[in-house]
Amino acid sequence: MKKYFYILTLFVLSISACKKDEPVGGTAVQDLSGEWWIQIDGTGAYYKISTYNTADNSSTQMWLNLTDLWGNADNTVFGKVNVNLDSKSFSGQSIANAGTYPGGLTFAVTNGKVTPNGTVGPSSKAPTDAIALDVVFSDDEHPGTVYHLKGYHRTKFVGDDH
Numbered sequence: 001m002k003k004y005f006y007i008l009t010l011f012v013l014s015i016s017a018c019k020k021d022e023p024v025g026g027t028a029v030q031d032l033s034g035e036w037w038i039q040i041d042g043t044g045a046y047y048k049i050s051t052y053n054t055a056d057n058s059s060t061q062m063w064l065n066l067t068d069l070w071g072n073a074d075n076t077v078f079g080k081v082n083v084n085l086d087s088k089s090f091s092g093q094s095i096a097n098a099g100t101y102p103g104g105l106t107f108a109v110t111n112g113k114v115t116p117n118g119t120v121g122p123s124s125k126a127p128t129d130a131i132a133l134d135v136v137f138s139d140d141e142h143p144g145t146v147y148h149l150k151g152y153h154r155t156k157f158v159g160d161d162h
Helices: 002-016
Strands: 034-040 043-052 061-065 078-084 089-096 106-120 127-137 147-153
Touching: 034 127, 043 147, 061 089, 078 106
Parallel strands: none
Antiparallel strands: 034 043, 034 147, 043 061, 061 078, 078 089, 089 106, 106 127, 127 147
16 A cells, blocks of 8 residues: 555656746846946946836836936936837936935936847957937036937946946
8 A cells, every 4th residue: 555655646746847837928128128338428437227127017118227327326316218119219208217316306318229239248249239328317517418328238248347
């Protein structure tokens, strides 16, 4: 009887171990999402910005985090921008800062565009997506200053990180 019990137990365990893994799905804005290294006017220091999906996985909006460009660890700057998935573009006017930067900061984004395999990592030369966008901040020392940001999707090669 013990023998049959052990055989039955092994059989049940082997069947339960054969579960199929559910396929992992992406997000609605996955082609526009990630960490990016950008420069102002394509020169000078690099800043990290991030783009990512909203909690409701919207296909018409995504979060744009500009904290490293305009804020700091204590004063974050990010907001929702409108996206067009077909053209891989994004924009927004009078975007309310959802972060902690003081003073009711808003910002505008125009000409936002992701170009698949549009550039290479500066050190690795690995193909990666390019990003470009223009940003205006409401509390800039020089009102109306347009920051032309250009950069690349983080490759995760050490030499490409800044």
